[in-house]
Every structure is written in structure tokens, then in C-alpha cells.
Amino acid sequence: MHAVGDPCWRDSQSVAHVALPHRVHLPDGTTRTDPEQWSLDEHVVAITGWSRSTLRQEDIDRMYPPPPPPSPLDAGYDTGLGWRLAWKAEDVALLTGLYVLARRAAELGVDQPVVVADMNGQS
Numbered sequence: 001m002h003a004v005g006d007p008c009w010r011d012s013q014s015v016a017h018v019a020l021p022h023r024v025h026l027p028d029g030t031t032r033t034d035p036e037q038w039s040l041d042e043h044v045v046a047i048t049g050w051s052r053s054t055l056r057q058e059d060i061d062r063m064y065p066p067p068p069p070p071s072p073l074d075a076g077y078d079t080g081l082g083w084r085l086a087w088k089a090e091d092v093a094l095l096t097g098l099y100v101l102a103r104r105a106a107e108l109g110v111d112q113p114v115v116v117a118d119m120n121g122q123s
Contacts, residue, residue, distance in 0.1 A: 002063065005054050009039075012049030016059035024048045 002008075008016045020035035026047055032038035039045060069075075076086025094116075102114045 002055055002060060004057055004060065008053055008055050008059065010051050010053045016053065016055055016062075018055075020050065 002018060006018075008018050009020055010016055020039055022035060023031055023033050024038065024044070025031050026044065032044060039050075045051070073087045076084050078084050098114055098116060105112070105114070
């Protein structure tokens with residue numbers, strides 16, 4: 001991960017990039033395709049609008065935005081009575097397995113109810 005003060009390149013809009021583009025087009029119609037070479041030519045760098053710089057905090061914030069907030073379904077709902085309702089793949093797998101077992105038990109004539117107890121997130 002990049003840090004404040006790391007070297008970077010800025011384009012003509014002053015947006016920071018950690019690497020130069022592979023291909024640049026010059027006003028005379030030619031194309032340069034090796035940034036290792038054309039970055040050493042100050043004339044080409046000036047014409048294409050690139051400049052050397054260092055990363056600032058706002059550049060890093062733009063490169064690595066915070067994750068989006070979880071949806072209400074993923075975040076879950078706390079009832080305030082010690083119950084938390086949320087959807088997770090493990091929960092669906094557990095309930096699907098319980099349904100299959102209960103259906104098979106009913107087919108075999110077992111009439112005992114199935115009880116699932118959730119103890120602090122552990123079923």
C-alpha cells in the first residue's frame with residue numbers, strides 16, 4: 001500500500017498515478033510505448049502533461065476509498081432483547097440443513113420438533 005510522500009506522477013488534471021501509462025501520443029502524431037524510456041525525456045514528459053510529484057493524503061483517499069456501508073440485510077438488526085437478526089451464508093446453510101433433516105424426520109414418522117438455539121452467534 002502506498003503512503004504519503006511516496007513518489008508519483010501527476011497528469012494534466014493533477015491526478016496522482018503511481019505508474020505512467022504504457023502509451024502516450026505526441027502532438028506530432030508519433031506514439032511512445034515504453035514509459036521506462038519516454039519518462040527520461042523531459043521534453044516528452046512536458047508535452048504529454050505529466051510531472052513528478054509525491055503522494056498526498058487526498059491522493060491516497062482517492063486511490064483507496066472506504067468500503068461502502070453494509071446494507072441493512074448484511075448489517076443485521078439488533079432487537080434490544082439480546083436477539084440479532086442478520087443474513088449470512090452460514091445461516092442460510094444451517095437453516096437449509098435443518099429443513100432437510102426435519103423433512104426427512106417427518107417422512108420417517110418422527111414427530112419431535114426441531115429446536116435451534118443460538119448462543120452468542122454459535123448455533
